[in-house]
Amino acid sequence: MNNVDLPLEGVRVLDLTRLLPGAYCTLVLADLGADVVKVEDPRGGDPTRSVPPIVDGASVYHHLFNRNKRSVAVDLRSPEAAAIVDALAPRFDVVVHNFRPRVARRLGVDAAALGARHPRLVHATISGFGRSGPYADRAAHDINYEALSGLLAARGGTPHVPQMLVADIAAASHTVGGILAALYRRERTGEGAVVDIALHGTALSLVMFPGARALVDGAASLAGDLAVAGGDACYNLYETADGKHLALGALEEKFWRRFCERLGRPDLAGTQGATGEDQMRVLNEIRAILRTRPRADWLALFADEDVCLTPVNTITEALDDPHVRAGDAVAREGRVTYIRTPITIVEESPGKIDRRRGVPIRPAPALGAHTDEVLTEAGVPSSERARLRQIGVL
Numbered sequence: 001m002n003n004v005d006l007p008l009e010g011v012r013v014l015d016l017t018r019l020l021p022g023a024y025c026t027l028v029l030a031d032l033g034a035d036v037v038k039v040e041d042p043r044g045g046d047p048t049r050s051v052p053p054i055v056d057g058a059s060v061y062h063h064l065f066n067r068n069k070r071s072v073a074v075d076l077r078s079p080e081a082a083a084i085v086d087a088l089a090p091r092f093d094v095v096v097h098n099f100r101p102r103v104a105r106r107l108g109v110d111a112a113a114l115g116a117r118h119p120r121l122v123h124a125t126i127s128g129f130g131r132s133g134p135y136a137d138r139a140a141h142d143i144n145y146e147a148l149s150g151l152l153a154a155r156g157g158t159p160h161v162p163q164m165l166v167a168d169i170a171a172a173s174h175t176v177g178g179i180l181a182a183l184y185r186r187e188r189t190g191e192g193a194v195v196d197i198a199l200h201g202t203a204l205s206l207v208m209f210p211g212a213r214a215l216v217d218g219a220a221s222l223a224g225d226l227a228v229a230g231g232d233a234c235y236n237l238y239e240t241a242d243g244k245h246l247a248l249g250a251l252e253e254k255f256w257r258r259f260c261e262r263l264g265r266p267d268l269a270g271t272q273g274a275t276g277e278d279q280m281r282v283l284n285e286i287r288a289i290l291r292t293r294p295r296a297d298w299l300a301l302f303a304d305e306d307v308c309l310t311p312v313n314t315i316t317e318a319l320d321d322p323h324v325r326a327g328d329a330v331a332r333e334g335r336v337t338y339i340r341t342p343i344t345i346v347e348e349s350p351g352k353i354d355r356r357r358g359v360p361i362r363p364a365p366a367l368g369a370h371t372d373e374v375l376t377e378a379g380v381p382s383s384e385r386a387r388l389r390q391i392g393v394l
Contacts, residue, residue, distance in 0.1 A: 006033030006359065007345065011183065014088055015039065015069065016076065016097035016109060018046055020142075020165060021126045021199065023065040024172035026096060029179070030068035031341045033359055037092075037374050038066060042073040042394060045367040055335060058364065063336050066364035072375070073368030078393045082108045087378045089118045094179055098126040102137050111194040121192045122182040126175050130198035142167045142199070149203035154210035167203040174202055233283040234259075234272055237312065242294040245312035259307040263289060331361050368394070 008029060015026040015038040023046070030036040040046050046066070051059040074084055085108070089095065097109055104110040104125065111123040111131075128145065129135035145167040146152045152159040178195035185193055213219045234250045250256040257269040263286075271282045290298060295311060302309050313321065319330060319337060331338045338361050371394055375385055388394045 005345075008032040008034040011035070011094065012092040013037070014085075014092040014095040016095065016099075017126065018098060019048060020061075020065065020168045021172045021175070022096055022098045023048065024169055025124075025126065025175045025179075026069065027065055027067070028172070028176045028341045028343065029094075031359060032343060032345075034094075036069040037088075037370070038069045038071050038365075039074050039076065040071055040367055042075055042368065042392065045071070045073070049367065060336075063364050064338065067338060068359055068362050069365060070370035070374060071365040071368055072371045073394055074371075075393050076107050076109070078391075080388060080391070080393045084375070084378075084380070084388075084393070085109060085114075086117060087380055088374070089114060089121060091378055092121065093183065094122045094124060096124045096126070096175070096179075100127055100137050100139070101131050111196075115192060115194065119192055120186065120190070122179055122186065122195065123192065124175050124179050124182075124195040124197070126171055126197045126199065128198065129200045131196055135200070140200070145199045145203040148200055150207050150211060151203050154207050166206065167199045170206060171197050171199045171202040231283070232272075232279060233268075233286050236283065236286075238287055238290040240290055240295040240298060241292060242296075244295040246290060246295060246298060247310050247312050249308035249310075251308070255307045258305055259302075259309065262302060262305050262307070265289070333361050333363055336363070 011029070011034040013026055013029050013034045013036045015022065015036050017023060017026065017038075026034075026036045026038070038046070044050060046062065048065065049058050049062045051061050053060055055063060074081055076085075095109070095114060097104060099107065099109065101110065105113070108114075111125065114121055114123055125131070127136075128140045129138060140148075142165040143152075143162060146162055147159070149167075151166065152162065175195060175197045178197060182193040182195050185191070208215065213222070234248065234256045236248055238246045238248060240246060248259065250259045253272060256272045257266075260266055260269040265285070268282055268285070271278065274282060298309075299311060311317070318324065324330060329340055329342070331340060372382075372385060375394075376382075385394060
């Protein structure tokens with residue numbers, strides 16, 4: 001399968017975003033074959049370029065999240081920038097930004113303004129609280145969306161600073177889905193669309209599972225919980241003799257039974273539905289057993305048994321996992337190990353299955369590396385580019 005067979009080959013994306021949600025959204029689109037042009041402030045570029053640690057003059061986050069993109073340096077706050085955006089827009093299928101509504105209006109990149117001038121554009125906005133409502137123009141970050149939505153509390157125990165930016169990544173993924181749906185709609189109607197994704201709303205949607213009791217009248221007072229709540233022996237984390245950990249996900253009775261039998265405790269196989277003190281007794285017994293031997297011994301013991309038992313890997317261990325090494329989930333270019341976005345395109349024909357995750361890795365661009373190239377494509381003459389550089393717009 002050649003690059004021309006990638007689903008978004010020929011689709012052009014104008015990326016006006018800053019920070020993680022937008023960067024991850026357009027990274028997925030780029031990996032699927034889209035031509036992503038990232039518009040950055042000439043005075044330093046996207047803020048992620050300067051977030052420590054710095055490698056080869058740029059943040060590691062910039063290296064990781066802005067591969068396979070082109071960079072154009074334009075000061076969107078300049079009154080002159082509106083003409084540049086208008087020159088670029090007809091050549092693009094999608095524009096993505098993550099400005100708050102009032103900022104988008106001030107810059108002239110809001111859906112109403114761009115949609116009126118360019119009706120075929122798919123306009124995607126990733127904002128904190130959406131385009132309306134009392135919080136629409138509030139500033140916030142992932143920790144705030146997780147806190148407001150109940151997601152932090154739903155994790156149980158004392159809330160702690162989240163190490164995974166769940167709302168950011170989930171919102172980026174939802175935006176990709178919305179963009180693809182809007183492009184499909186445009187194929188049928190010829191009309192553009194607005195994709196409006198709120199990080200707060202995204203975080204709120206993620207509490208459906210842990211917050212199920214609160215969503216159904218009368219359910220909060222009912223007894224019983226799924227094992228994934230963390231109190232059951234069959235679905236838990238266990239420390240081993242060497243201070244490492246195992247994750248057991250034996251939710252189904254067959255897996256739990258096999259686990260107990262291989263562990264040498266077939267008598268515990270019937271305890272999966274135990275509650276209260278009985279369940280705690282089983283949990284403590286399993287904990288005590290697994291602390292007697294190092295993790296590698298337990299993994300070897302269960303290597304040929306299907307019980308949903310895995311190591312709790314560090315990031316380094318995860319990258320060196322044999323399943324990862326056997327596939328193409330990661331790629332190394334120079335000093336950087338890139339984790340590919342997880343969408344695999346599969347083309348099957350008789351006797352052959354051809355898999356392609358995305359385009360070949362191109363390292364993240366230097367700030368403004370493609371300014372002349374992209375503006376030339378948009379028909380902006382060299383004399384005008386020179387003038388705009390002289391006054392600091394480019």
